[in-house]
Structures are given as structure tokens and as C-alpha cells.
Amino acid sequence: MKKEKFTIKELMRPNILKLVPYSSARSEYIDSDALLLDANEHYRDFVGNDGRNRYPDPQHTLLKKKIEEVLKLPAKKLAIGSGSDELIDLLFRIFCTPKKDKALLISPTYGAYEVFAAINDVAVSHCQLKGDFTIDLNKMEAVCSLVNNGTPESGMHKLLFICSPNNPSGNSFPLEQIEMMVNRFQGVVVVDEAYIDFSKKESAVKLLDKYDNLVVLRTLSKAWALADARVGIAISSDEIIKMIHNVKYPYNLSGISQQLAMATLDNYSEVQKHIELIVQQRERVASALKEFKFVDKVYPSEANFLLVRVLNDPVQLLQTLRDEKIIIRNRSNTRGCYQSVRISIGSVEDNNRLLDALKRIDRDYDGEK
Ligand SMILES: *Cc1c(COP(=O)(O)O)cnc(C)c1O
Numbered sequence: 001m002k003k004e005k006f007t008i009k010e011l012m013r014p015n016i017l018k019l020v021p022y023s024s025a026r027s028e029y030i031d032s033d034a035l036l037l038d039a040n041e042h043y044r045d046f047v048g049n050d051g052r053n054r055y056p057d058p059q060h061t062l063l064k065k066k067i068e069e070v071l072k073l074p075a076k077k078l079a080i081g082s083g084s085d086e087l088i089d090l091l092f093r094i095f096c097t098p099k100k101d102k103a104l105l106i107s108p109t110y111g112a113y114e115v116f117a118a119i120n121d122v123a124v125s126h127c128q129l130k131g132d133f134t135i136d137l138n139k140m141e142a143v144c145s146l147v148n149n150g151t152p153e154s155g156m157h158k159l160l161f162i163c164s165p166n167n168p169s170g171n172s173f174p175l176e177q178i179e180m181m182v183n184r185f186q187g188v189v190v191v192d193e194a195y196i197d198f199s200k201k202e203s204a205v206k207l208l209d210k211y212d213n214l215v216v217l218r219t220l221s222k223a224w225a226l227a228d229a230r231v232g233i234a235i236s237s238d239e240i241i242k243m244i245h246n247v248k249y250p251y252n253l254s255g256i257s258q259q260l261a262m263a264t265l266d267n268y269s270e271v272q273k274h275i276e277l278i279v280q281q282r283e284r285v286a287s288a289l290k291e292f293k294f295v296d297k298v299y300p301s302e303a304n305f306l307l308v309r310v311l312n313d314p315v316q317l318l319q320t321l322r323d324e325k326i327i328i329r330n331r332s333n334t335r336g337c338y339q340s341v342r343i344s345i346g347s348v349e350d351n352n353r354l355l356d357a358l359k360r361i362d363r364d365y366d367g368e369k
Pocket of ligand 1 (some may be wrong): 082083084085086110163167192194218219220221222227230231232
């Protein structure tokens, strides 16, 4: 018999539920000529004429409006983090009691989940993907039943991270499988859609109407070309969004970052054009790589990078490329990514330069394909 799910409040840490959040001097965005003598700020902006002397809007009101307008995500369901990395950390802090609760990862996946778990002293369990990086559904069902054995009192698996499209494998998971896990998992499911802009697959945002134990993460760091500004987006149910606001640093996103994010979102059509270009280039680079003798396998990708399994020594490959001032990522020490490197897709010129260098490496490679 299926156990009833815990409510979101039951899943939250008791100290976090009891929290009286810090109330900043100006919790409302004030768009007026008001004389601001409430926050001990300086009256003068020495570095520009743009309000650098003022604290930024802690609620990111204008940015959320812009996100609603451009990305069609309801402003009321959004929380903005200093990168999705902050949001991942906050979810651990909101739900996982250190040394007691756990998190479930679908591996191999984004390394940050494990790092933030460790920082918060939260243990992780892994459900390993199949060799082709798809989910073994029987195993996933079994793992879900296995990890659903705790209670908030005794400690339990509170978070399940699903990165789709997945980093570093590049594939995405069917929405039905994601829904199955949101359904079966007793805690909160976090679907990290950092690379969704490069994929044709449907977003898990659609499931938010049906489930309150779901958080979808987006970022402006990849397809939106704004990694420097550190803007991550969480879309979730009211209780979770409210708690993220209670727990985050009041001024977690600088005014400059909020402005840059809005300007980027205004540039939607230009960004869209480049997404198409990157997708085309991804397919071109993938085809070219497959021709090299030293390349064993190029995994299909729905992101802006390729995972490539090589027959030569990955460390040597990285070094040879480094000598040509080209940097790629070694993933061969990640379980399930044996002998593999991850290569980001650049501009046409960048990709030409990479392929030229790899051509030389291939010429010198004397192994068998
Ligand atoms: C790059 C990446 C992010 C983005 O993190 P930010 O902190 O928003 O820059 C999030 N998730 C995954 C899986 C990533 O690869």
C-alpha cells in the first residue's frame, strides 16, 4: 500500500519553520521620489548615477515581472538566487537536518549537488544511470521504495535531484519518468533545467499544477549568456517559494545583476538565434568528432556540450590541448563516465580551432579504433 505523502511543512526543518525572517528596512520596492532615510544608506552615488548607494530590491520585483513576460513563468511562483547554486544550497538548508536527513542523486550528474550536501553535512544516496545514461525504471522504483522508509522524525531522504538535460551526459529524461518520480518520492523533487533551452523536450514546469513537492531550477548562466551576473530561478509551490525568501540573504542579488538580467531577457530574439546556432554547431562538432580514430563514442546531447569517450589517455589529451591553449573538462573519474571528456560548444571559430587541434592529435594517434 502506498504511504500518504508528507506535507511540505512536515518536510521542512523545524528550526526553519519557526524562523522569524529578517525584515529589511525596505521590503517593498519603492519606485518613487521618496526621501529614503530608512536604511542608513549614503545620500550620494560616487561611482555612477544609478543608485549604487541604495540597497537592491530584496524581492526582485521588476526582474520577476520581466521573467513572467518573457519566459511565461508566473512571477508569484518564482524565487531568484545568486545562481542556481545558491538555490540548491538553500534547498538543503530548508529541508535537510544535518547528520539526519539525506538526499538522493541520479548519477552521474552535476557535481554541485554532492558538494552542497557535504557542506550541509547531509549524506547522499546514488541511483546509477544505465550505460547509455537512461534511467533504469525498475531500479528507480526499487530505489524510491527503499529510500521512502524514513519519517521526518527519524530522518529521511528529503531531496531528489534530477538534472534534465543531464550534466555531464547531455541527455534529458522523459517527462513521464520525471512525473513518476515526483509521484513516488516522499520528499521534494528538484528538476534542474539549466540546459533546457538547448533541448526540444517539454519542461517539468507543467507538473507544478499537480504537485507541490516539485522545484524546477533554471539559470541565466548558460543559454542566456549571463554567467557573470549569477542569476538562478526557482519555480515552485507557494510554501517552498515563501521559505526560500525567508532563508536567503535579504540582498542576495545585486541591483546590477538584476538590471543585467532584465536587459538580457529583453534580448530574447537574439539569444534565441544563438541557441539555434549552438545546437547546429553541436551536431556539426559531434559528426566531426565521430570521424576521429581516437574517439570511441560521442554521446547524443540536448545541451551545449558533448560528452566524448576516447581511446587515448584523457589526461594526456587534456594536456596536449592545454598546450594549444584549449581547455576541456576531464570527466573520466566520474562513475559511469569512464575515459570521457566534456567539451563545451563555442562559436563557429572556436569549434574550428578545437577540431583543428584534435585533427593533429588524431594524426599522431596510432591505436586501433
Ligand atoms: C551550469 C549549471 C548550473 C548553473 O549554475 P549557476 O549557479 O546558475 O551558474 C546549474 N545546474 C547545472 C546542472 C549546471 O550545469
